[in-house]
Amino acid sequence: MSIEFVDYNKITDVMMFMSDNIQLKLVVNLNRKDKNGNDRSFHSEYKYPNEYVGVNKYSITRNFSVYYQLGNFKDSVCIHPGDLMMFRLMLKNIAFNWFIGSNRIYSIQDDKLVISGTYDIVEIPLNDYNVFRMVPIVCTYQDGKRSEGVRIFINSDSNFVDLSISRFWEFYYYMTEVDIYTVACEMVNYVKTQPYGFNIYDNGKNEFYNAEGNREINTNNNKAGKRKSFFDK
Numbered sequence: 001m002s003i004e005f006v007d008y009n010k011i012t013d014v015m016m017f018m019s020d021n022i023q024l025k026l027v028v029n030l031n032r033k034d035k036n037g038n039d040r041s042f043h044s045e046y047k048y049p050n051e052y053v054g055v056n057k058y059s060i061t062r063n064f065s066v067y068y069q070l071g072n073f074k075d076s077v078c079i080h081p082g083d084l085m086m087f088r089l090m091l092k093n094i095a096f097n098w099f100i101g102s103n104r105i106y107s108i109q110d111d112k113l114v115i116s117g118t119y120d121i122v123e124i125p126l127n128d129y130n131v132f133r134m135v136p137i138v139c140t141y142q143d144g145k146r147s148e149g150v151r152i153f154i155n156s157d158s159n160f161v162d163l164s165i166s167r168f169w170e171f172y173y174y175m176t177e178v179d180i181y182t183v184a185c186e187m188v189n190y191v192k193t194q195p196y197g198f199n200i201y202d203n204g205k206n207e208f209y210n211a212e213g214n215r216e217i218n219t220n221n222n223k224a225g226k227r228k229s230f231f232d233k
Contacts, residue, residue: 003197006041011187012069015174021072022154022161024174028184029065030191042188066184068175070132071154077130081180087132088176090122095172098136099148099165105136106148113138113146130155139164 009031016024030042042064048057068079079087097103098119105117115136122134132154139149139162148165163171 005192005196006043007196008191009039011191013183013187015068016167016170018152018163018167018171019161022070023072024171025069026180026183026187027067027069027078028187030188032063032065043192062188064184064188066180068180070152071159075155075159077126077132077154079126079132079175083124083126084175084180086124090124091172091176094120094122095134095136095150095168098150106138113148137162 011028011030013026014023015026018024031039034040042062044061046059046061048059050057066081070077070079098105105115105119106113107116109116115138119136124132126132134150134152137149137151139147149163150168151160151162153160
């Protein structure tokens with residue numbers, strides 16, 4: 001079977017393994033539907049006969065879409081370029097202040113790291129059905145050590161992932177500093193580069209990933225004040 005680059009309909013980069021089954025991915029859709037409902041590749045070439053110089057001219061048009069996908073196979077949110085401005089404002093103006101500066105909400109009480117300050121949550125409805133929410137937490141490890149962290153909820157209270165502070169800053173970087181269009185162009189160029197059909201797996205099988213490590217999360221924030229959210233309605 002011969003495979004050409006126009007046979008690919010999507011390319012995905014896994015940016016973060018956040019937990020056993022929750023990942024942050026950057027997805028580029030390479031196919032689209034034309035006005036007749038047929039699949040059309042992102043790559044189109046056009047021929048323009050040039051009657052003046054006696055040679056044909058050609059042009060190339062690329063048409064693809066890019067977005068972040070956060071979640072798992074069953075439940076996830078798609079963060080499109082039009083959503084990124086709100087994400088960046090919320091992360092920089094709210095979440096950043098949980099950890100840095102005069103409004104830092106963490107303190108040491110009885111030799112333990114706790115959340116003692118008041119805070120606003122980060123909550124971003126993406127449409128009528130999908131919502132991203134994030135709150136600060138205290139991560140408690142098996143050796144008794146504690147660190148700052150966040151809990152990210154995806155669409156519901158039952159679908160969440162906990163990140164230590166270092167993992168949060170990694171997520172923060174991807175969401176606030178990455179030019180996803182530039183990265184998407186590099187991914188498209190990767191699709192165009194041979195070999196094709198290399199290391200193929202059966203996509204009928206689910207993918208499972210090893211856990212990053214076990215830790216207990218303490219989210220008892222009763223002392224800290226917070227505003228009601230989408231999930232409290």
